Amino acid sequence: MKAAVELTGIIIKSIPTGEYDRRITLITKERGKVSGFVRGARRQGSTLLGNTIPFVYGNFKFYETKDALNLYSADIHRYFEEIRSDIRRTCYGSYFLELADYYGREYIHERETLKLLYMSLIALTKESIPHKLTRRIFELRIMVINGEYDSMPGGLKCGGAKYAWQFIINTDISKLYTFNLSDEAFEQIEECIDNMIQRFIDRPMNSLEVLKTVCS
Known part of the structure; x- marks a missing residue:
């Protein structure tokens, strides 16, 4: 039936x-x-x-x-046509979808993951925040949702990086994409997230390799 x-x-x-x-x-x-x-x-x-x-x-x-x-x-x-019509946005967005697929589980509520994915795709349609920062915010927060993250990595040296890390971890998802970073703070956060991905994610993301090729 x-x-x-x-x-x-x-x-x-x-x-x-x-x-x-x-x-x-x-x-x-x-x-x-x-x-x-x-x-x-x-x-x-x-x-x-x-x-x-x-x-x-x-x-x-x-x-x-x-x-x-x-x-x-x-x-x-x-429909997020703005993403599909732009190759760089498509690459970033496809990576977000693949990472959501990796962490997705059946028969559980995924309100936080769905909200994060939706807000991250919206952020990709805007010019107010760099796509590379949108990527790092998405990576860290989806790992937080799934309990695989460092609360304060030793690689965060400057105050801006430490503050941003805690902001990404703790703030409401609807307010995540409301800031920018200095080059120094971004580089420290980027390195720490890359280290976590190597430790916690057990397979390569095909879309990430495409993203690196297209957006390098």
């Missing part, structure tokens, strides 16, 4: 399957990371053609069976 399920989330992965279908993965508020099928999504004229691609944020309605979730409707709140 089919049961209707409505989830709020962001599509982090969309893979073609069969001749016309897609398999999508989302970070959702209600169930954490979920995957589902979209029958006929790649048919010309499908109402779900543009609603089942990465970066899309909205409400998604599924039929749930014992074997799978099958999407039948999507109410999209934001």
